Amino acid sequence: MSQENKTAEGFGMPWEDVYGYAQAVKKGNTVWISGQLGHNEKGELAEGMEAQMIQSYANIKELLSRFELTMDNVVEEVIYAMDMTTAFEARKNFKTDFYSNPKLVASSMIGVSGLALPGQLVEIKIIATV
Template sequence: MEIIHERFGYAPAVKAGPFLYMAGQLGRDENLNVVEGKEAQVVQAFENVKTVLTAAGLTFDDVVEMMTYHTDFSEMQLIMNVKDRYFTNPDRLPAWTALGVTALAMPGLFVEIKCTALLPD
């Protein structure tokens, strides 16, 4: 995640009070290259969320809110299927808002995932 701070000038996440506020995570690899294939891109975006959560000592069970940004809502079922691989506890699902947008940070990207997680006491 150091590369994001150096290249784009923002933190992948910030702890504030009892929460971790995560910047939007995209389907880019560790070198910030766009991952090819829609399912692979969604998986990579969730893996990037997982990386940020893990760095903070958290899991998907700690996520209380998720916002997703979509350039194409026709892929919503795919995104829901991948999401279910990561949010496996039906008693700990986040509030979820999905927004349609015309474009994301780089050409070829079609989904972005932003989360807020509750930090442990």
């Protein structure tokens, strides 16, 4: 799907059509990745913060690869978390699994009282550049 030199990608999840959005959009040298959840290809959420965060980053990596990018192209992430302490620990403990140099990524973590799906504990939004 292209419009105004934009290219979009999705996972074919039901909520993409229901809500109406792209999982990732590229325009020019920038890729914006919508908040990623810790779900597999069937739309099933992983159990627990750590597992959901790991799966969220796996989904991010998959979307980046569709634009021939890697996690090294990420310039900013925003993490929305139901439990800040658990999310902070998970991100801290796995930072080098997610990024080769985490100190080259601007990161914000925001505590929220609710997310899109029942049982969802974390959502991660990304901006990457070519």
